[in-house]
Amino acid sequence: YTLAPGASSPQVIFPSIAAGPVTNTATWSAADVVGGYAADDTIAPNFEDISATGTPLTMSDDSVASFPIGFTFDYYGGAYTTFYVSSNGFLSDADYGSGCCTGGSLPDVTTPNGVIAGWWEDLNPSGGGTFHYQTLGTAPNRYVVVQLTDVPHYSTGNNVTLQFKLFETTGVIEVHYVAAPSDGGTHSAGIENQDGTIGLQYYLGTSGLTTPLAVRYTPAP
16 A cells, blocks of 8 residues: 555555464555755855866757766655756756746646756757756765856847755755846746646746845755
8 A cells, every 4th residue: 555645544454364373464664755845045145166177968959968966865755866957947857858948837747847947948058058067075965066057048148057956965955046037938946846746936937037046945844
């Protein structure tokens, strides 16, 4: 019996015919349900530029690339050592495609799911800019940084510079913005779980963000 989040525990009756002394045993596995995350945009921006030290990711328009986290990262109860980045300004726990060509509401059961949206819209690294990742710190307090540097909106212009930070042990997520302009399309920032049923929308709209800005998402079991 696998219980859905919020479901009541069932009573289970298992009949058996005893031919002699019998000992019945059962094992139940239980865990706190990760109910969501809390967002805090009052933290100080701390953009640690890795464009000269990080490992480059080869990205084109509407593409997805995987990267090693460098440690085990807990996201909505799932344990990950690899994550994915979309050219359109978000991370995800699996390759659901690039999410072209507009930012979506969070949560949403349609794919892409497991999204960590920094500035999700139609970005175009084929028109310029770079993607890098780098794991920093020492265990058990490491964090991986994924950085978009001067990546334009499609087809060119309105460059975006930001970085994601995923933290070991705490499961905290931060997004640090240097430039998050709009091109008039719908942009999304926030997070959602693996099936798109739970999430937190930080921003959804057609305006740019006032930068510098940092947003921290902290797990709330």
